[in-house]
Amino acid sequence: MATAAEKSTKERLLRALDDLEVLSRELIEMLALSRGQKLPQPGEDTQVLELLVQRDREFQELMEEAQQQGKVHQEMQLLEKEVDKRDSDIQQLQKQLKEAEHILATAVYQAKEKLKSIDKARKGSISSEEIIKYAHRISASNAVCAPLNWVPGDPRRPYPTDLEMRSGMLGHMANLPTNGVNGHLPGDALAAGRLPDVLTPHYPWQSSDVSVGMLPSSLHGNDFGLEPPATNKENEDDVEAMSTDTSSSSSDPTERERETNHQ
């Protein structure tokens, strides 16, 4: 019975059909022989007939069972289609989740980089007041922006001009006017304490209290004296001499005009 249960319905049906064929043939042959011999068989034909009927009944039951299995098979096919559909849905979801993971990973990485930058900036943070003070300091000399009242022709420049350089510490160190032009400051001129007479236009950053001959002490001090706008003609000559020795690339328009007049 256990072996019969394991066998498929198809196998059982075919076996039952084979048995029916054999039994029906045997019955017909027995009947044919008994008619010929005219001798009644002692119930053998009845036995075969009973077996035939029994086997036929089993065959019909198996056929009904097979039909039921056919219906179940249809339901299974529908379920398989649904399983395939769910599989494709899951794969689609998986792709979308993978894509979302990639996007999120990129966003998280970028956010972490930004946080690192913020942290780095915080470590090297500077007070805004300091920055504003520094901005005021560097822009006080009109080096970053022209003065509001600047017009073309104004001698003022955002960089130190020749006159300003000469009127500064380096210029005062060169006592000899001729050598001072090239930027070499001989030590004896320094020792003599002579200052070149230079016409210095008045600029906002220059100190208002200026005095002549303060170079030795001014070299070591923070404040140094600057000559007021000179009106001495000797100074003008010196300036003209210096300017002629220099290249004509002087940016000071006042100097250029003087050069032209002198020539």
Next chain:
Amino acid sequence: MAASQPRLEKEGDDCSLLPLVHDIIKCMDKDSQDVHQELTKLKAKIQEAREQISNMPGIDSSPSEQQQQLATLREQVRTKNQLLQKYKSMCMFDVPKAS
């Protein structure tokens, strides 16, 4: 369903070989010439039944095995539906409260 049952009974009667065997025996009793014809019919009927059995779907396994397969498929569908429902309705992002 009521209409399908008579059809099932008819099909059950159709696949029975006893009527044909009975006809053969009757012909033999009457000594009719139709015996051979009836025998041919029986053989044809048996062959037809064999072909029908070969073409029937879903009988490659026993009923119990088929029921097991059916239960497995139903479980698969249920599980996959549950999984999809779970991931579609799940809130994956817990937004932390701003401190």
